[in-house]
Amino acid sequence: MYxxxxxxxxxxxxxxxxxxxxxxEREALREELLETQFELRTLERGSVLVLISxxxxxxxxxxIHSFYEWLDNRYLNTRAFGLPKGVDKxxxxxxxxxxxxxxxxxxxxxxxxxxxxxxxxxxxxxxxxNRFTAQMQEILHFERMLNDEGIIxxxxxxxxxxxxxxxxxxxxPSLLRQTVAMREWGDFSAADYEKVRESARLMTxxxxxxxxxxxxVPAADPHERDQRIGQIVLxxxxxxxxxxxxxxxxxxxxxxxxxxxxxxxxxxxxxxDDYQQQLEHWQNRLRDLIQHPRFARRSLMLVFEGSDAAGKxxxxxxxxxxxxxxxxxxxxxxxxxxxERRMPYLWRFxxxxxxxxxxxxxxxxxxxxxLVERVEGxxxxxxxxxxxxxxxxxxxxxxxxxxxxxxxxxxxxEEEQLKRFKDREQSPVxxxxxxxxxWRNRKRWPAYVQAMNDMVEHTSTRSAPWHxxxxxxxxxARIQALRILCEALDxxxx
Numbered sequence: 001m002y003x004x005x006x007x008x009x010x011x012x013x014x015x016x017x018x019x020x021x022x023x024x025e026r027e028a029l030r031e032e033l034l035e036t037q038f039e040l041r042t043l044e045r046g047s048v049l050v051l052i053s054x055x056x057x058x059x060x061x062x063x064i065h066s067f068y069e070w071l072d073n074r075y076l077n078t079r080a081f082g083l084p085k086g087v088d089k090x091x092x093x094x095x096x097x098x099x100x101x102x103x104x105x106x107x108x109x110x111x112x113x114x115x116x117x118x119x120x121x122x123x124x125x126x127x128x129x130n131r132f133t134a135q136m137q138e139i140l141h142f143e144r145m146l147n148d149e150g151i152i153x154x155x156x157x158x159x160x161x162x163x164x165x166x167x168x169x170x171x172x173p174s175l176l177r178q179t180v181a182m183r184e185w186g187d188f189s190a191a192d193y194e195k196v197r198e199s200a201r202l203m204t205x206x207x208x209x210x211x212x213x214x215x216x217v218p219a220a221d222p223h224e225r226d227q228r229i230g231q232i233v234l235x236x237x238x239x240x241x242x243x244x245x246x247x248x249x250x251x252x253x254x255x256x257x258x259x260x261x262x263x264x265x266x267x268x269x270x271x272x273d274d275y276q277q278q279l280e281h282w283q284n285r286l287r288d289l290i291q292h293p294r295f296a297r298r299s300l301m302l303v304f305e306g307s308d309a310a311g312k313x314x315x316x317x318x319x320x321x322x323x324x325x326x327x328x329x330x331x332x333x334x335x336x337x338x339x340e341r342r343m344p345y346l347w348r349f350x351x352x353x354x355x356x357x358x359x360x361x362x363x364x365x366x367x368x369x370x371l372v373e374r375v376e377g378x379x380x381x382x383x384x385x386x387x388x389x390x391x392x393x394x395x396x397x398x399x400x401x402x403x404x405x406x407x408x409x410x411x412x413x414e415e416e417q418l419k420r421f422k423d424r425e426q427s428p429v430x431x432x433x434x435x436x437x438x439w440r441n442r443k444r445w446p447a448y449v450q451a452m453n454d455m456v457e458h459t460s461t462r463s464a465p466w467h468x469x470x471x472x473x474x475x476x477a478r479i480q481a482l483r484i485l486c487e488a489l490d491x492x493x494x
Contacts, residue, residue, distance in 0.1 A: 022223050029230045030070040036237045037071050041105035044342065046150030046240050049101065049108040050233060053115060053200075054158030055193070056185050058219035063158070064109050066226040067233070077102045081112035082184075083120065090356045092397040093117070094142060098350035104150060104342040107233070112184055114139055115203060120185070122199045123192070129202070136206040143212050145390055148383075149344035150245035152236045153212035156229055157200060158219040247382030256457035261411050261449060264470040275475040282482035283322040289489045290323060290359070298492065299354035299403045302361045302485070305371070306410030307448070308438045309420040311474045312363055315410065318478045319485065323359060333364040345369060345387070346394055353398060366391060370455050375447045388458040399463040404492045407464060408481055409452065410471040414445050 040048075052060050064078055079100045088096050094114065102108030118135045121127040127135075143153055185196060204214040215232060219225045270278070289295065302319070304312045320328055331352050340348045346366060354360040369387040373379035379387075398405055412420075421438065424430040441448065460466040467484050471477035 025227060026223070029227060029234070033067075033070050033230060033234050033237075034072070036234060036241070037075065037107070039241055040237050041075055043241065044105045046152060046245050047102040047104050047106050047108065048152045048154060048233060048236050048240065049110065049146070050154045050156065050229075051110045051113040051115070052156050052158065053111075053113065053184065054156070054217075054219065055160040058158035058160045059222055059225060060111055060158060062222060063226055063229055064111075066230065067107070067109070070230065071107070075106045076109070077106060078109040079111070081110065081114075081116055083117055087355060090401070092353070092401040092403075094397060095350060095353065098347060101146075101151065101344060101347060103339070114142070115207075116184055119196070119199050119203055122202075123195045132199075132202070133206060136203065140207055140209065141393060143207070143209070145393075146344065147211045148245075148248050148386065150240075151344065152240050154232055154236050155207075155212055155214045156232070157204065157214055157216050158225065159216055160219050247380045248386065249382050250385040253385045255450065256453040258453065258457065259449070260453050260456050260468060264411055264468060266411075266413055266416075266470045266472045268470055268476045269473040270475040270479060272475070275479060278479045279318065279482070282479065282486055283318070285486045286319065286482065286489070287322045289486060289493065290327075292493050294493045295489075296357040297402065299356050300359045300489065301354055301398065301403050301405045302359070303365045303367070303405070303407040304361070304363055304410065305365065305367050305408070306471065307412050307417055308441060309417050309424070310410035310412045310471045311477055312410055314474055315408075315471075315478045315481050316361055316363055319482060320361065327358045328361070329354070329358070330361045330363060333362060333366075333368060345383075346390065349394070354403065356402065366394070367455060367459075370459075371448065371451050372441075374451050375441075375444055388455075391459055392461060395459075395461065395464040404489060405464045406485055406488055407466050408484075409456070409466055409468045410477055410481075411468055412471050414442075416472050417442065
């Protein structure tokens with residue numbers, strides 16, 4: 001027997017059934033997302049960063065609102081990036097993105113992201129395709145580093161046809177006002193949007209990688225759009241829970257064959273009278289250079305590394321005592337805090353770089369990854385081996401944006417270090433500087449020497465070379481550092 005036909009269901013019945021079905025789908029996805037978010041946060045298996053780009057009328061803000069309805073808001077971070085203004089314009093291009101990365105166990109949402117500025121400039125004809133291609137390669141390197149640090153990138157492009165965009169504007173004229181804070185392109189015409197689409201096609205070709213492909217999501221139906229993106233994020237979190245971040249192996253890495261420390265002349269000395277005369281001269285010169293009007297548009301970053309008891313603190317004091325403390329910050333780098341451990345390695349150093357007109361000094365620095373962390377086994381081989389390229393990229397961005405970066409290694413012999421350790425033991429005001437860790441590190445002197453040589457070999461670049469200073473005589477080392485600093489600053493301000 002065949003079923004009796006009762007005619008087509010009423011439109012109202014269809015609408016109710018559809019709404020009921022969609023509500024059930026939304027609730028089911030929400031439940032899965034909440035459970036997975038809780039597991040990701042509990043296990044601290046990395047973080048997820050969702051880049052949302054596309055047509056301004058495709059509902060970018062609405063997508064994020066859906067996640068705030070579904071998930072625990074305490075562990076969501078949203079940032080919107082337009083073209084840089086104010087201090088952002090004077091800092092390295094990636095600075096504002098580094099500062100806002102989501103911690104391990106959390107989700108971040110970026111509107112605009114690091115793609116916005118180059119995509120806007122290419123669409124407006126302000127940069128060449130060759131320059132745009134080079135910037136996309138820089139972004140690929142950056143994203144690969146984020147992947148290595150445990151951040152899963154989800155890159156979504158929301159798509160509307162011109163007809164769909166026009167229909168949404170006509171149906172809901174308030175949409176433009178509601179999403180004005182989330183708009184990327186401004187008042188673009190249909191021809192303008194075609195230029196954006198052409199640029200976006202090139203962008204996706206250049207920056208879709210196996211780890212972080214671009215995903216094109218139709219946005220005409222808000223429910224289907226949100227469900228699709230929610231499922232994408234759910235799969236990304238599940239993938240991270242299934243496969244914990246693993247250091248990417250570095251192929252072809254070679255240790256340094258040259259012993260840089262052995263080539264230094266440790267007999268160099270200065271008499272007390274000569275030292276006092278030169279100290280006054282170079283401190284006055286440094287003071288004048290920092291007060292030069294052109295320095296207001298530049299910044300200065302000093303990195304001090306060296307053997308324990310090599311005199312870094314004393315040298316830093318002779319430099320900083322002639323500077324205005326209002327523009328000066330000295331950072332003593334220690335083991336990362338719990339918050340810093342939950343972020344990519346370079347995050348805490350990006351947060352401390354100098355703004356224009358300012359001076360930042362690092363008493364030990366990000367080079368700890370290839371020195372103490374390497375020797376003491378705190379970093380896996382793949383982590384410290386890839387750090388050289390990451391550090392070079394970091395420093396190149398600083399120098400490209402107008403920061404004068406000067407790196408010092410203060411060197412003493414193993415015998416001189418032992419003498420200074422014993423002197424510290426006998427001094428009431430220096431005893432606090434000596435720790436069990438210092439004595440333990442002495443037993444690994446050859447390993448630290450090799451690590452230092454590798455560091456110089458792989459990170460002494462044209463824009464940020466290493467200055468190796470024999471520091472057996474502290475007076476000589478201090479004057480050498482001041483002289484190098486003043487001469488470099490003088491050359492930079494010409």
